[in-house]
Amino acid sequence: MKKLKVGIIGCGRISRFHGMPAADQENAELLACCDLVIERAEQMAELFGCEGVYQDYEQMIQEEALDLVHICLPHYLHAPVAIRAMQLGCHVLTEKPMAISYEQGVDMVKAAKKHKRKLGVIFQNRYNAGSKLVKNCLDSGQLGEVLAAKCFVTWCRTPEYYQSSDWKGTWDKEGGGAIIDQAIHTIDLMCWLLGYDIAQVDCSLANRDHQGIIEVEDCADGLIVFNNGVRASFWCMNYYSHDAAVEIDLVCENGSAKISAEEGRVLFHDGRELRAKPNPQESFDYGGGPSYWGASHLKQIDEFYAALAEDREPEINGELILDTAHKLIMSLYDAGRNNKRVIY
Ligand SMILES: NC(=O)c1ccc[n+]([C@@H]2O[C@H](COP(=O)([O-])OP(=O)(O)OC[C@H]3O[C@@H](n4cnc5c(N)ncnc54)[C@H](O)[C@@H]3O)[C@@H](O)[C@H]2O)c1
Structure with a gap:
């Protein structure tokens, strides 16, 4: 070939x-x-x-x-x-x-x-071990219906980080701040786990600790309401002391699920517990890059090349992302910048 x-x-x-x-x-x-x-x-x-x-x-x-x-x-x-x-x-x-x-x-x-x-x-991060464990438990029905969800991203972006870039921190080049750059993965994961059938979003944006340094938000919180009535909340900011593990919590009919960085844990009401951690044999050193970028680029890139070889759409293709993560992130900015609820 x-x-x-x-x-x-x-x-x-x-x-x-x-x-x-x-x-x-x-x-x-x-x-x-x-x-x-x-x-x-x-x-x-x-x-x-x-x-x-x-x-x-x-x-x-x-x-x-x-x-x-x-x-x-x-x-x-x-x-x-x-x-x-x-x-x-x-x-x-x-x-x-x-x-x-x-x-x-x-x-x-x-x-x-x-x-x-x-x-x-x-x-x-959709390919992380923890994400896959929780997704499987939800899609197989083991956890029952989701009742509520929340996620947190508390990271650290210093003035020097922004001052060393000619595009970060600006609306016209970065397109936003803490949501579009840092929390995008975690907000996407939470909504991907819940099936992305969104009814409406509310969002507040603030620049609390980078005034005079960036134009965009360094903090945001919001509510994403799904068509089945489930409420998913998020809070993100990038003026923490360090890049803490991102967290997603789901409350479900039959138990609860937690994602912390790349790890996942599912606790059923009957006492059963499932855990997933990154496989150390799958980790590799690219010679730079913070650990929270994770080890899953390789998995998505392999899948993309397999799709090309098989002449099929890649799992995470443009059309899918347009309707899910991209529509959501743009709706959050629409809500936050225009101070209005966005109805899907
Ligand atoms: N998936 C993840 O976890 C993850 C992590 C980090 C960054 N990213 C994304 O990767 C992208 C790049 O981020 P980065 O941190 O590497 O940025 P960066 O600023 O370090 O690198 C961007 C590079 O593009 C070059 N460039 C700019 N305009 C160009 C042009 N017209 N032609 C050729 N080169 C040009 C710059 O000189 C620079 O070297 C962003 O979209 C960022 O959000 C994703």
């Missing part, structure tokens, strides 16, 4: 979580890296063992005749670069968030359909 020709666009902090697994794929060859800062592209190309180094992603796609690009760019570039890459014939696996407006997400899905390309969006 012909090997897929692959390139990485954006060689910042997350890029090694894409480049290393891409370089290891049997049915693909990682040919090139692209970054506006050429030294970053050079450094990653050396790390991933590929020769192509570019500053212009269109040139990279055309000269290397690429079949697939991984997008590891600032949020505001996900949609335009994904759409252009698909126009140029590439499949696309983009980092979260899908985009910074709902309409951009719609355009990405339209482009994937028009150009018959596969579009994936990284939400790697």
